[in-house]
Amino acid sequence: MYNCKYYPKRELTEQGRFVLNHQVCRQFERKGKGHMAMLRRFEEAHFRYRGGLLRGAGALFYCQLAYFGGVALILSLNPVLMAVGTFAMAHGMVIASYMIHECAHNALFKLPGYNARMGSMLSWLTGACYGTFMDLRAKHLRHHVDNIDAAAFDYRGYLARHPVQLKIVEILEWLYVPAVELIMHGVLVAAPFIFEEKKKQRPRTTGVVAARFGLLFMLFLHAPAAYACYLLACAVFLTILRFMDALQHSYELVMPSADSLDGAKRRGDKNYEQSHTFSNPVSVNHPWLNLVTLNFGYHNAHHARPTAPWHELPKLHGELYGREAACVIPFWRQLSSFHRSRVTRVLGDNSETEGSRFARRLENGSAVGASGVSFLTPF
Numbered sequence: 001m002y003n004c005k006y007y008p009k010r011e012l013t014e015q016g017r018f019v020l021n022h023q024v025c026r027q028f029e030r031k032g033k034g035h036m037a038m039l040r041r042f043e044e045a046h047f048r049y050r051g052g053l054l055r056g057a058g059a060l061f062y063c064q065l066a067y068f069g070g071v072a073l074i075l076s077l078n079p080v081l082m083a084v085g086t087f088a089m090a091h092g093m094v095i096a097s098y099m100i101h102e103c104a105h106n107a108l109f110k111l112p113g114y115n116a117r118m119g120s121m122l123s124w125l126t127g128a129c130y131g132t133f134m135d136l137r138a139k140h141l142r143h144h145v146d147n148i149d150a151a152a153f154d155y156r157g158y159l160a161r162h163p164v165q166l167k168i169v170e171i172l173e174w175l176y177v178p179a180v181e182l183i184m185h186g187v188l189v190a191a192p193f194i195f196e197e198k199k200k201q202r203p204r205t206t207g208v209v210a211a212r213f214g215l216l217f218m219l220f221l222h223a224p225a226a227y228a229c230y231l232l233a234c235a236v237f238l239t240i241l242r243f244m245d246a247l248q249h250s251y252e253l254v255m256p257s258a259d260s261l262d263g264a265k266r267r268g269d270k271n272y273e274q275s276h277t278f279s280n281p282v283s284v285n286h287p288w289l290n291l292v293t294l295n296f297g298y299h300n301a302h303h304a305r306p307t308a309p310w311h312e313l314p315k316l317h318g319e320l321y322g323r324e325a326a327c328v329i330p331f332w333r334q335l336s337s338f339h340r341s342r343v344t345r346v347l348g349d350n351s352e353t354e355g356s357r358f359a360r361r362l363e364n365g366s367a368v369g370a371s372g373v374s375f376l377t378p379f
Helices: 014-046 052-075 079-104 112-126 133-146 155-161 163-174 179-194 196-222 224-246 258-265 270-275 287-293 299-304 310-321 331-340 357-363
Strands: none
Touching: 014 052, 052 079, 052 112, 052 224, 052 310, 079 112, 079 133, 079 224, 079 287, 112 133, 155 163, 155 179, 163 179, 179 196, 179 224, 196 224, 224 331, 270 299, 299 310, 331 357
16 A cells, blocks of 8 residues: 555635545556556567566576676776776676576566577677677587587687697686687687588678777777776686586587487487586575575476476576486585696596586596687587
């Protein structure tokens, strides 16, 4: 009930004043209910799930506010504000990436076209715009259907054939520079000029490169320190994403070979998928902390129901696996594995795809995991 007070200038009896107060309150209530009904109709018409308007629009608003607000802060050239802006930009890119993931599963809007347009727009914040959203969605859905991590560029084989470059990458990875991810993003830019099947994308990619590199060059000329903050934000962003990706699966990393792809497809069943998938939430006891990665750590629940929206994953995880699920990796073991195996992860360990070796290593914080498997690099 609205706390309304209405006093007309003319004299009224106490009963008359009460009647007017009551009428005005009812008018405000009807207007409020009308606005809420209008929002519900809008949500039902355009968003796939109930609650999608508030939570989906909130996440979209936050990632853009954090990104562009971060840009404003690093351009202030105030050291403290630049530091805040750097991490704000990084987290804005993280949330934008996971909203792209929502759009790839058509979990945000009802119409696939709306999801595609939103995913394409958000890709400009994350650097995934050099590829197309349709390629991104196709690659990621294949990950769910075939239960593999597929890549058209064999970076492991390339580095193994070039020991000097391998050593440079290993040194950078030891220093926590996301060198493998930078290689994969570089290949994403060059993909239309490398792979014959993507040559039709050359004009588009050339335009995107001209636009983004032009803006970055202008930023460098205007304020080299701000440019350095942007590069640092990108490094933090890629590190967070690869930290989440590294230990979520013990899938085989499949390179372009018809035989290997056919072999991988035969493994695509639910038992194999769940036994080779692991959840890495930031916290089980404090679920709100998982908003840092938009609940992406509830990965078994996501693979059990890929179209479930991000805000329903904690509840779904609890229903399917409970609080003491064996598939959950404690956070300190995630940190241990990520730290101890950061150099070994460059070339990976194929033996972890066999049996329960990966799960046993996770228990003592020595798992190797995978690099270069981000859904943002679709080639």
